[in-house]
Amino acid sequence: MTKINTVLGPITPEQLGPTLMHEHMVLTYPGWDLDALCEHLEFTELAKTCADALGEVKQYGIKTVVDATPSDMWRNVELDRAVAEKTGLNIICATGMYYEGEGMPAYLKARGAMFDIVTEQYESFMKELTVGIGKTGIKAGVIKVATSHGSITPYEEKMLKAAAKAQKETGVPIITHTQQGTMGPDQAALLISEGVDAKKIVIGHMCGNANIEYQMSVIDKGVCLGFDRWGIDYLFPDNLRRATMLGLLGLGFADRIILSQDCHAQILGRKFVWPDFVQPLVANWSYTHIFKNIIPLLKQAGVTEAQVNQMLAGNPRRIFGG
Ligand SMILES: [Zn+2]
Numbered sequence: 561m562t563k564i565n566t567v568l569g570p571i572t573p574e575q576l577g578p579t580l581m582h583e584h585m586v587l588t589y590p591g592w593d594l595d596a597l598c599e600h601l602e603f604t605e606l607a608k609t610c611a612d613a614l615g616e617v618k619q620y621g622i623k624t625v626v627d628a629t630p631s632d633m634w635r636n637v638e639l640d641r642a643v644a645e646k647t648g649l650n651i652i653c654a655t656g657m658y659y660e661g662e663g664m665p666a667y668l669k670a671r672g673a674m675f676d677i678v679t680e681q682y683e684s685f686m687k688e689l690t691v692g693i694g695k696t697g698i699k700a701g702v703i704k705v706a707t708s709h710g711s712i713t714p715y716e717e718k719m720l721k722a723a724a725k726a727q728k729e730t731g732v733p734i735i736t737h738t739q740q741g742t743m744g745p746d747q748a749a750l751l752i753s754e755g756v757d758a759k760k761i762v763i764g765h766m767c768g769n770a771n772i773e774y775q776m777s778v779i780d781k782g783v784c785l786g787f788d789r790w791g792i793d794y795l796f797p798d799n800l801r802r803a804t805m806l807g808l809l810g811l812g813f814a815d816r817i818i819l820s821q822d823c824h825a826q827i828l829g830r831k832f833v834w835p836d837f838v839q840p841l842v843a844n845w846s847y848t849h850i851f852k853n854i855i856p857l858l859k860q861a862g863v864t865e866a867q868v869n870q871m872l873a874g875n876p877r878r879i880f881g882g
Contacts (some may be wrong), residue, residue, distance in 0.1 A: 656704030
């Protein structure tokens, strides 16, 4: 029987239920705390903010949320644990590294001049998946990897190879970050050539591209597509995400798409207010946006309850359960 690591301990695939496969608690970037004017929020305050916002998904039947934050993006598994305790949601945390441009590759790149960082990073992933993260005893349940816009840098390639090695040994899913869907087929091909079962791979942020032919080139690899940025019109308009999804569902691919919002409850750093030109383009972005605004529109266009359930529950269960 497959066991899935949540931040409160292992669960069975049957216990997953409807699942948001790619969300976050906080959003920030390495260096946020070097801003002399950054806010330092109390842990209890932060946990309450996250639990209050994320807890709203329960009224739509969601049972599990994947916090897809990679290790180098202020992932905080104790915060995940506090939010899981407060909300009763299953929360699955990640081990992994973000893309080179916005992550924290300096340490690994420096070691890479002397040592084999594929092996070192594999060992690091394995420790977090099988022993625990830091001294918390909390084990990661997925591996997150990422690539740049239009390229996979040599550093990123090494991270993908390390992830593949750890995936094969543990069987956990790999969830990727792409820049607007670019390099989706390449990520899939690389991971598969390293021996990862395509059925365990979710290529993230594919909803940032409305080209059906391109989407098919990723589906053809046997992987799942992340339509996981609903509400971020600032990056790509929801109506084009929706048109693309309707095309794919029309072709019968409900079993190859997951739904999520890449949302957060708090931005860390200096007190943050979206600039005026961005505000209307993120106005709907929340943990509940797909339930309030997107699924009703999909249903108006003929998408069935069974297809929605497949994307929200059936696919996560298969991806985690093997
Ligand atoms: Zn994300």
